[in-house]
Amino acid sequence: MAATDNHAGAGRATPGRATLALAGLCVLVLLAATLEVVLDAAVGHSPLTPGAPGITGWLQWGIGERLGFRVFLIALLCFTGAYAALLVLARRISPHPRAARWSIVLVGTLTVIMCAGPVLFSTDVFSYIAYARMGVLHGLDPYLHGPIRIEHDPIFKYVGEDWLKVATAYGPLYTLLSYPLAVLGLKGAVWGAKVEALAACAGTLALTWRCARARGYDPAVVLVAVGANPLWVLYGLGGAHNDVIMTFFMMAAVALVFSEREAPAGASVVAAGLVKATGAVLLPFILLSRRRLSALWGAVAGLVAIAVISYPVFGLHGLNVISALNRDAALVSTDSFPNELAHLLGKPGVFPADHTLLKVALVAIVVHLLWRTWRGYDWVSASGWTLLAIAVTSTWLLAWYTLWALPLAVVARDRRLLIAVFAVQGLFIVHQIAPLLSPASQ
């Protein structure tokens, strides 16, 4: 649905006025919903906008009001509805000669609005900055200590309560990329993290465009499917999450494999994994699909290069991403599917035995996908399924984890993957709507 064949598109008639008007309406809804969220969030601290160094005073024009659950959820539902309608209309609009330009303008505008606004829904960006300040300004290894060790640093009060004693779970490449933020001051660091997210977003979208072309899909439709996705825009960009940096390196690897450059592709997968460990899942699928060792040598070279740079800074701790994964795997979030299933079965939550069952299920899925890839199944689809399976079986599911598979899904040969990603995102959004159905708090 989100990706249409270029040649098929070329043979279709240009869209009628009604289609264009409807698409225009959808675009207006997307822009209005984004502006509503950003302007309301800029008013000040609310349950949806973490306390933050004041970076959005210039957005306080007196027209917004504190962002509440109801307004946000209505905006999210409107955004999602308009996005879905736009994707349905995409096949009819794509033959228009200006469709590509419009899609770039739309996605660019949404991205810039979101990046110009305050930090939304998560304190993660403040953890990134805290770890950077620990390393650069305080001489502390962020792989050994939590932000609690810099209690007197001005960033400390913005770090989420759950993460105060927790050492960083991110890979050494991301930690190194975040180190320059430390010298920019508080507000400068937040803007710096936003610029990093913006650049990674632009890079991911550009690479997705290129991969779509390589596979014969309409790049304009693919661009909208990723860049105007509600969870991508509102949560991924809204929180300036480093998951977008991971997807950038992942899509770089996909683009490199598509252009038969497996060695740099292997290095790029390693870079993704050294931003966030989950990014590394592409490597076995590339190796099984291409049956060449060049991807492996590239991966080894990438790992050695980053290890050489990061070892003097972090020692071996920086490369021990497995322990960070194990630690996070034990956490439970209210939005995780295992937690919801536990409630359905009458249990108060997820137990240790459930974690084991989930790991077994995930391993079974991955083995099946590896076997299929060996038999010739599309490795991009297999990688996307794996990332989606990790998100679904994780007891610690956050909105931006559902984005990992999205750029792969829009260029995958197996269209079921894209439907599955949308289905999971849809269920995630449905799970958010309880405050909308509850009586207003008194």
Add this chain to the structure above:
Amino acid sequence: MSGARSTAGPGGRGERLPERLRPRTQERRGKGDLRRVESTLLVLAFLVLAVAVVNDVVRQVHVNQRITADLLTWRTITGNDLKNISVEQDLTHRTTRDVLCGNTGSGPPGTQPQACLIITGPTVHGMRAAKGGFYLPPYFPDKRENRYACFGTAVSEELCGLPTPPGAPDEPLTNG
């Protein structure tokens, strides 16, 4: 294997590999219809997850409704229109028993003696029944050794472990 197509033609990539090890542009066909089995499993998984999500939303809505009714009940009984009231819900055992504590006078949360109500049962006209309760001294957490002046069901449940401090409020508060 039927349906298998390798990319290694004469002089092509992977031509040195045996036929069965060469990379493929199309997946081998097996005996069964694997795609259909996978699709069926995916649909089933989606249905299970969808039911779980809807169930959880309904559960959350009920919990939120209970909190709203509890807050109104506490404010009505105590005559105190406080914003900061702590709510402890029994979500583990799936009972409807909640304990709400709030200041008996003005001041930041917990800085005054706390009036705590045990609220149970269905919501009627936006409120629920307070079957008992107790008091807590300022700055003390809700533990048995800190509770005093139990009334209603809190007496039979022996929830209090402290005698009433001199001058502290001890008036029973219930509506049920």
